[in-house]
Amino acid sequence: xxxxxxxxxxxRLQVEVPVTSWERPVFLLxxxxxxxxxPRPRIRxxxxxxxxxxSFDRPGYGGSDRWAGRQVADAVxxxxxxxxxxxxxxxxxxGRSGGGPHALACAALLxxxxxxxxxxxxxxxxxxxxxxxxxxxAPFNVQEFRTAVTDPERYAARIIPRSAVIRRNPARMxxxxxxxxxxxxxxxxxxxxxxxxxxxxxxxALRTPYGWIDDAIALTSxxxxxxxxxxxxxxxxxxxxxxxxxxxxxxxxxxxxxxxxAVLEPKAAHFASLRALPQVLDWLLAGASxx
Numbered sequence: 001x002x003x004x005x006x007x008x009x010x011x012r013l014q015v016e017v018p019v020t021s022w023e024r025p026v027f028l029l030x031x032x033x034x035x036x037x038x039p040r041p042r043i044r045x046x047x048x049x050x051x052x053x054x055s056f057d058r059p060g061y062g063g064s065d066r067w068a069g070r071q072v073a074d075a076v077x078x079x080x081x082x083x084x085x086x087x088x089x090x091x092x093x094x095g096r097s098g099g100g101p102h103a104l105a106c107a108a109l110l111x112x113x114x115x116x117x118x119x120x121x122x123x124x125x126x127x128x129x130x131x132x133x134x135x136x137x138a139p140f141n142v143q144e145f146r147t148a149v150t151d152p153e154r155y156a157a158r159i160i161p162r163s164a165v166i167r168r169n170p171a172r173m174x175x176x177x178x179x180x181x182x183x184x185x186x187x188x189x190x191x192x193x194x195x196x197x198x199x200x201x202x203x204x205a206l207r208t209p210y211g212w213i214d215d216a217i218a219l220t221s222x223x224x225x226x227x228x229x230x231x232x233x234x235x236x237x238x239x240x241x242x243x244x245x246x247x248x249x250x251x252x253x254x255x256x257x258x259x260x261x262a263v264l265e266p267k268a269a270h271f272a273s274l275r276a277l278p279q280v281l282d283w284l285l286a287g288a289s290x291x
Contacts, residue, residue, distance in 0.1 A: 004063070005056070005085045007078060014063030015056040015082055018046065024285050025091040027079055027106070028055045032098030032219070033163070033173075033212040035062040035205035039197040041278045051281055054091075056082055058102070061211030062204045070214055073224025075102035076109045083113065092284040094118040096273050097245060098215050101125075101223060104253075107232045108225040116287040118235040118280045120273040121242055124249035125227070126220040136246035138180040148216040156213045163209035170202035182241050185271040194274060228256045235261045235283050237276055239268030 003015040016036040030038045036055040040046075046053055058075065059067035067074065083091055092115050095103030100122025107117035124131055126149065134142050147155040166173045174189055181189070188194060205211065234257050238250035247264060254262035261283070265272065 002063075003085070005082050007081045011059065011065040011067060012063070013056050013059075013065075013078055013082060015054065015085075017054055017086065018052050023052070024050045025052045025054060025083075025086075025088050026281060026284055027082075027091060027093045027103075028053050029075070029079075029093065029095035029099030029102045030055060030058070030061075030201070030205075031096050032215040033061065033166075033202060033205040034058075034098065035201050037062075037197075037204050038201040039194060039274050039277075041281065045278055049281060049285055051285060053281075054082065054086070057205070058099075058211055058215065060208060060214050062207055064211070066208070066210045066214065068210070068214065070218055071221065071224040072101045072218050073105045073109060074218075075105050079106050080110065080113070089113065090115055092116045092118075092287070094120065094277070094280055094284060095122065096120045096277070097122065097270070098219060100245075101219060104227055104230065104234070104257075105223065105225055107234055108227065108230045111231050114232050116233045116235070116284045117230075118237065118284055119253070120237045120276065120280060121239060121245045121270050122236070122249065122253065123219055123245050124252040125223050127222060128249075128252050131248060131252045133249075136243065136248055138243040140177070140180060141244055145216065145220055149220045152213075152217050155216065156209075159213050159216075160209045163206040163212055166202055167206040170199040170206075173202045174198065180243055181271070182269040184241075184267065185269045188271045188274060227253055228258070230257050231259065233259045233261070233287055235263065235280060237263045237273065237280055238265070239270060239272045240264055240266045241269040244270045
């Protein structure tokens with residue numbers, strides 16, 4: 001079911017809510033570019049574990065209004081607004097890829113409401129002390145993120161036409177990445193169900209280009225919180241062969257988040273996070289109280 005939620009400053013958030021009870025709510029924060037209709041476990045699994053999986057378009061994606069200049073930490077305001085609209089006091093949060101830092105923001109800044117949080121194949125902060133942020137990253141990502149850091153206007157000028165092309169032909173997104181995928185990732189994205197979900201995800205995400213632009217700038221700017229100050233339990237899941245979010249980012253986060261369970265899969269890469277999500281949800285729900 002689709003819902004529109006109004007934030008305190010009047011922005012609209014497009015929300016996807018399941019037709020289930022709210023006893024075990026989990027927010028799923030999508031990647032970059034991404035949307036509320038991105039890949040998720042089969043409905044039978046969600047019904048069996050009792051997960052009410054809630055997702056929404058980050059500002060500028062899909063049906064959500066843009067929030068120019070937003071920080072990663074600003075995701076907390078939107079998660080809280082959706083939770084309030086749905087009458088949820090407590091919930092778990094999981095973010096995948098570009099959604100991972102936003103999930104960590106919720107863990108850091110909503111400790112009285114977040115039961116557990118998970119970040120899958122997440123980046124570390126751009127200003128992470130002692131981390132060579134671009135080391136091990138695919139050349140395509142290095143070029144994109146460097147431009148977002150050094151010349152945001154030029155980055156936006158490149159993303160606007162590219163997003164229009166992908167909106168018309170969402171397969172182009174995966175075709176652009178294909179040469180940098182591992183064999184395992186190629187098998188995952190080639191699965192017919194996953195392929196269909198990804199194409200739907202990209203088409204919906206890129207109704208406008210601004211979510212993608214603002215995400216890249218936010219991820220490479222100060223996040224607005226310190227991961228070392230997170231006090232709720234956190235699961236970090238990562239593939240050792242990931243070239244979009246290198247494993248060194250995982251190691252940096254794992255060394256700093258106090259109550260962390262760190263899982264590094266030696267043969268996995270970036271899209272293996274789609275396959276691992278059910279296990280991560282099991283962990284999140286094991287610590288979830290009734291809402």
